[in-house]
Amino acid sequence: MQNRDGGELGPLKELILRTCGFTFEQGRERSLAEGVAARMAERGVDSHSAYHALVARDREELNALVELLTVNETYFFREPDHLNLVAGLLLGEIMAAGEARPVKILSAGCSTGEEAYSIAMMLRERWGAESERLFTVTGVDIDSGAVAAALRGVYGRGSFRGTGAEQLQRHFDPVGQGEYRVREEIRKLVRFEVVNLLNPFYPQAMQLSDVILYRNVSIYFPQEVQRRIFSNLAGLLNGGGYLVVGATETIHHDIGVLSLVQRNALFCYRKEPLQFRFVERREARRNGPPVTRSAPGAVPRSPHSREGVRPQPGEGKQKAAWDPGETKALFDTALELACQGKADEPLELLETVLSRHPGFAKALTLKASLLVNAQHLEEAAGLCQGLVARDPLCLEGYLMLGVIARHLGDEEEGLKRFREALYLAPGCWLAQFYSAEILAGRKDLKRARSGYETALRLLEKGEFREGALFPLSFNAGQFQAICRHKLSQLKE
Structure with missing residues (x-):
């Protein structure tokens, strides 16, 4: 026509x-x-x-x-190498972190549901009935008719081009002439929603995903839209999570938002774990020795504390039993290992440090940050609550409590904690950034825009470098790109 x-x-x-x-x-x-x-x-x-x-x-x-x-060209077990990578190595790596929550898998642009169900079937084959407790799979697509078909779970012969006879018998029931329905134990693993990926306000089911499959979808979008959606999806990932695109789409998404990594001869994108580094804040003393300047808003410690060690009952006896220099060396080693992305070794060293000096503030905050990064959220929350109870001026404690609240889906609590952090340190870019994320999700666009602008300005000035809390695996350019992208969305 x-x-x-x-x-x-x-x-x-x-x-x-x-x-x-x-x-x-x-x-x-x-x-x-x-x-x-x-x-x-x-x-x-x-x-x-x-x-x-x-x-x-x-x-x-x-x-x-x-x-x-929309072109709903899909079938079960399409591009099986990527599916095997997800169900095997990637999920195994994520589960090895020992997180006490279901691992979340998202099929973005799921069409009529074959991809999401394929992953669920592979999980069922590997984990049996335990898969219902260990995993959640969510499929989203803009086409409401396709999502309705996915919810029905009934498919004709064209959907089984990549399905073996054994898989067909194991996971489907015949329901008519050449049609089969996905069995209930598989359907229970998967949920579907109608979602426009261009809209940055995604539903709760998509938030904090561990693996996102975004395959053979972006080929229908112009370059600017590709970048926007990819950045949006990257923002949904937990630290250490993976985003998998189609083989022909990989190079187009190497835009600095996520790290391109190779796993089993295949390429995918990874969100580096968010870890925190805490540097010492010293209260300037009149006529005292020179001290390193902190970022604007950095909170001074008590003038009675020394090298981050808060006096405790019986501390004199501890000092006699342990060499403070040796304890400080253990902490420095733990920090160095944490900077390298390790978790178990620095935690073991920190236990030794804290057994000697239970009030060592820097060791407590580093331990809490490692626990947050490893998703041991309840333990981390208890430690952070102790930190702020012991020291109401502990910026790190409020920040980590905000991060934990976001992980748990409690945005009201998260916003409260980030505001407390900003009360102590208005120049804390991380609190500005996360506050803006929550406000944008609430469609409070004016205040969200202000938060992103402030975070971007602080990052561009490099004010996070001296005396501020920042992720150990921190890439300033990456966060600047995210802030600019968020601002471009809010202007539309």
Whole structure:
């Protein structure tokens, strides 16, 4: 079908690009023209301008048009190398961290559900009935018709091109002529939602994912939309989580937001674990020796503390029994190992340090940060609550309590803790950034924009380098890119 004037579809193309991210270049305009003609006939609309006005005001009509335009080309166990990588090495690595929560897997652009169900089947094969306790799988797609088909879980022969006879028998029940339904124990592992990936306000089920499959979806988006959605998805990942794209899409997403890593001869993206480093704050004393300047808002310690060690009852006896220099050396080694991304070894060293000096503030905060990073959230929360009870000026304690609250989905508590951190240190970029994340999720766009702008300004000035708390595996350019991206979204 050809447009009579060659330009009537222009406004519709712009609307669909703006709201859904789809582009219709390189021969795909024909599918748009045919889809629009079908919907115009269905709705009794006789001009492209009138139909554009209808789509612009009627979200259901836009959804109906999108259903005609999306290409739901998928089948079970498609590109099995990537699926085996996820179900084997990647999930094994994440589970080895010993986190006491289900591992979350997201299929972004899940179409009619074959990819999400394929992962669930592989998990069931490896873990049996325990998979229901150990994992959650979520599939999302913009096409509500495709999501409805996924929820039904009934498939024809075309969906089984990559399925062996044994898998078909094990995971499906015949329900009609050439049709099969996914068995209930698999369907219980998976949930589906209608989600527009271009909308940055994602539902709770997508938050804090450990592995995201985003395969063969971005090929339908222009480059700017690809970058935007990839950055949005990266923001959903837990530290140490993975984002897997299709083999032909890998290089296009190497934009500095996530680390490109090789696993089993395949490439995927990893979000480096967020770890925290705590540097000493000293109260300047009149006529005292020179001290390192802290970042604006850094909190001074008690003038009675020394090298981060808060006096404790019976401390004189401890000092006689232990060499303070040796204890400090143990702490420095623990910090160095933590900077290298290790967890067990520094925690063991910190236990020794704290057995000698239970009030060693820097050791307590480093231990808490390692526990947060390892997702031992309850233990970390107890330690952080003790920190702020012992020292109401402990910036690190409030920050980590905010991070823990976000991990647990309690945004109200998280925002409260980040505000407490900002009360102590308005120049703390991390508190500004996470506060902005929560505010953006609440659609408090003005204050979110202000938070991102402040965090970006602090990062660009390098004010995190002296006296501030920052992630051990911190990449300033990465966080600056995220802030700029978030700001560009909020302007639209």
